[in-house]
Amino acid sequence: MFDQIRWLKYFLPIPVSSPIYLLFFVTSKCTGRCRHCFYWRSLNQKEDALKLEEIEALSRKTGRLLQLTVTGGEPLLREDLAEIFQIFYRYNQPFNFGLATNGYFPDRLEKIMNRVLSATIRSNFTVGLPVEGPAELNDSIREVKGAFERTYQSLKILKGLKAHFPRLTILVDITASHFNQDHLLETYRMVRDDWKPDLINLIITRGEPKEAEAKQMAPEKIRALLGLMETDIRSGKIPGYGFSPRVLQAKDLLLRRIALEIFEGKKRRLKCQAGRLIGVIFPEGQVYPCELWSEPIGNLRDFDYDLKKIWRSEKAKQVRGEIVDRDCRCYHQCFLSPSLFFDPGYFWKMFQEMI
């Protein structure tokens, strides 16, 4: 109970000393070649990623985290991934850990997740796997032969782990793009009926994808899938998160509708929490308010690995001001989600979704 009360202050419009919702790109290495990837320019460049001792220094100086999402590139390509999770558990004990993986390394996933889940017993854990369509379509969008089968093997491994670690939530993300917009319903039904994860999410291709055409989509095709997803959630067909499922399902229902409205060019009142509650760390220690911001606030290596110093800096204050002034609205769910959750203006709407 105390643990949940501690987060209440973040609903108030007061300054915060460091982000509580952290996205950490642990590597830019990836064996994927997805046509809709927004991170493609940075992939597989020569990099001097933060080492374990640097990550430990960062973690020691950062307070409690509500959420730590580890992403990339492909995080499983880091040999020390299990240790990274253990460090953050030791010093920051996130309420929920997230791992975004492409699912191409089922054996490695099993080995690492076994260790990590055994060592992080008081945190929830969500692992997200991507699928873009039935096998042939999926592999052509991801440009990796056999990707579908390997991701499916990863799903089966996660299901085996969940039998021992029920606090694990298995999420499957479908990214809607120009390339699969005519197969969204079919893909969703396949995931729902055959793969049966705890959660299915629909992401709209974002940022500047490798192939610009990826963002050319008919909104009504996305809307049709959202309608089916909402019906399934309300009828209890989708189990949801292993923690606070009703609140989070309500938040996700709203979130996906808002994302589609923003994609269509409509304006929504939403206070983006990037640069306040949300922060992004890139592999070499660059700290950004969000993935789409053009320049970093600072680099951990120049600030003695102290995220709080960066968050208190003049530059951070200036960026927070710019975010308010620009009033930019992207439909990037990683940022929409906490922004919506911590916006008291949406309490009532979320409550209505729960009834």
Ligand code: SF4
């Ligand atoms: S979307 Fe993910 S898996 Fe695909 S190329 Fe980009 S980083 Fe790699």
Ligand code: SF4
């Ligand atoms: S609205 Fe999007 S681009 Fe703008 S600050 Fe927030 S996350 Fe970044």
